[in-house]
């Protein structure tokens with residue numbers, strides 16, 4: 001049975017039983033504790049916890065799941081996937097254990113021609129939590145399982161949670177016996193390769209707190225209702241129903257293996273275990289990478305981006321170890337699209353982007369591999385040169401850490417070079433690094449845990465946001481926090497020292513930072529009892545998405561929990577903020593009009609007067625694209641489009657073509673902001689102008705790269721835009737008046753001036769040298785005689801460069817003939833507009849040239865130059881015939897020349 005059919009049967013079975021089909025959520029939901037969605041129930045957590053009312057009592061889904069902690073098992077075992085599809089049925093306070101067992105059993109064992117999977121009931125086993133006699137009894141009763149095929153297991157296996165605080169409960173798992181050729185008998189407790197887990201039924205009834213492992217966490221108490229959460233591993237069921245040996249050979253993964261085998265010298269399944277593992281890694285990881293990119297992740301150095309990078313690099317390395325050296329990732333992405341596309345249309349619609357991102361990483365990594373290979377060569381040569389035969393653990397670690405070489409690659413290359421590798425040293429460095437990473441992760445969790453201080457308030461209910469309709473609202477203080485601690489009252493005096501005072505209100509007009517729009521500014525003032533209390537609001541954030549916390553500076557009086565206050569947003573601030581945010585939508589729309597749909601939003605930030613917008617794009621924008629984007633934006637401003645917002649179902653909004661941010665999770669009801677009908681349509685919770693003309697002029701400042709494949713445009717809007725333009729205009733007017741031409745002639749005029757300046761400087765150089773040559777002739781003629789040596793020691797014209805001096809000194813020396821001769825020239829500091837050497841004001845260059853006859857007398861230019869150097873606070877050096885240097889004390893020039901004469905005299 002094909003995988004797509006397995007999915008379909010699951011959905012049909014439960015829809016028939018009154019479940020609503022819910023689409024898979026993105027693999028990224030914005031819980032800071034959860035890197036990726038790792039179970040079907042994740043999108044339903046708020047329903048289990050009672051934070052939101054579920055719109056249905058029964059739901060069914062096939063969820064995209066990512067689990068990477070066992071990444072090293074992939075390809076080695078028969079059943080580990082980093083990406084898998086979890087089919088699940090959910091009951092929110094409706095049916096419980098009996099229903100869950102009944103539904104699962106019938107689907108598994110119903111014959112294929114009656115819509116089931118047709119598993120042989122004799123081969124199925126179940127496990128239950130230690131003391132769950134009820135489930136034990138139900139398996140006997142409903143499924144007719146004999147007691148010996150029902151096993152009791154402890155918390156680590158049969159008490160399920162997400163691994164972090166949240167809903168949890170005892171579970172019951174269903175296993176399939178693959179037969180004696182897969183290992184010893186004795187049920188799942190004895191062997192999980194022979195008895196393979198296919199379905200987990202969780203009786204979700206409690207809430208857990210912090211903990212350290214699967215079987216060590218605090219149970220906080222019961223959930224408001226008893227729920228069901230089940231998860232069936234689609235890949236594992238496919239593996240069994242398709243009669244293949246492992247999940248990598250099922251219909252959706254095998255084509256990737258085949259695509260690689262077509263290009264590799266050694267095929268799949270030909271008795272080379274290591275090769276087969278590499279094939280399976282490539283198949284598994286290619287699919288995971290495509291899905292993760294599809295949901296908006298780009299390769300990076302931490303978090304999700306790092307997981308993606310690691311997957312792609314493992315693919316590339318595995319391919320190389322299989323002997324495929326040419327780029328292959330583009331082709332693998334296409335294979336994944338073809339196999340997975342029917343169930344995941346986003347892989348088809350978004351294919352160009354997915355492939356581009358994956359291939360860009362491959363290109364970059366191949367470059368890294370090349371540099372790594374160079375490093376390897378150096379290390380190997382050095383190792384051999386020192387007479388050793390073992391490459392150090394540190395080298396292997398650097399290759400791994402910096403260049404992404406897996407140890408096996410280093411081992412292989414070392415063997416080729418006749419070396420072995422200090423594997424132990426390598427492992428201990430790896431262990432150190434892991435310990436560091438663990439400490440980092442623990443530190444991050446700590447930061448997250450602090451939110452528990454707000455827990456009670458989160459439970460009492462959300463803050464009502466009034467700011468779409470009004471800027472001033474009456475509200476009540478729900479809680480006061482100083483430096484993270486809840487206090488009953490805060491005053492100007494008691495909080496003067498703290499810059500972390502927070503007021504939490506039951507309703508507020510203040511926009512809390514989100515969706516790229518920064519928080520509103522304004523004030524909160526007391527009414528009634530605390531009438532003199534006044535605070536300036538400096539920041540507003542959301543806690544657990546529902547509670548608004550206002551960070552404030554208390555300016556006078558005191559605020560008491562429970563008091564009523566007036567919260568007032570600064571209207572000028574808000575006006576600017578709406579311009580910034582609407583401006584961002586306009587630039588986004590214009591960008592896509594000019595660059596096409598591949599320019600996908602990667603992030604944005606806006607505040608009064610300013611916006612920036614990041615998007616996926618390879619390479620810089622041309623000047624023409626940039627100005628077109630600006631033009632389209634300003635035309636849309638000028639068109640004075642109406643700005644409309646409304647809420648609708650997520651699916652409806654998407655069907656209308658509303659743009660959503662990749663990787664963002666949206667509730668079922670979303671707010672859509674529309675500017676000018678089809679011009680711009682985005683899912684957005686931000687505040688906006690009422691019509692596009694209110695944004696005012698939009699000036700794009702520039703465009704730059706902010707990381708691989710991501711560009712950023714920045715712009716001013718409204719009055720700031722006007723001010724920016726006004727400043728530029730004033731600048732231009734100033735230039736025009738200085739140059740005495742109309743503005744439009746300024747560029748030509750400046751170009752012309754630069755040209756003439758260059759010509760003049762050239763001419764000046766020429767003349768200076770001509771003068772110097774004439775001077776050289778004079779100087780030679782007027783050489784003084786010191787002892788037996790003819791000496792020319794002279795101060796030269798300001799601004800001569802060291803090169804000029806050298807030429808001249810050579811000329812003079814030539815003219816002095818073959819008697820002993822020394823030439824010493826030193827130039828006063830001067831100014832050159834071309835910035836060449838000799839150009840900076842305070843340099844005093846000098847040169848000494850000594851002919852052969854003088855050298856025979858023991859005079860050396862590199863000694864004499866030191867005599868010159870000291871009085872001008874400089875340094876110099878060179879050879880016996882010619883030396884040069886530079887100093888900075890022009891006042892010492894005469895003294896330097898005198899010292900030189902004295903030195904020659906002495907010798």
Ligand code: SER
Nearest residue numbers: 039041200229230231
């Ligand atoms: N949440 C359970 C699991 O992931 C069942 O769906 O295994």
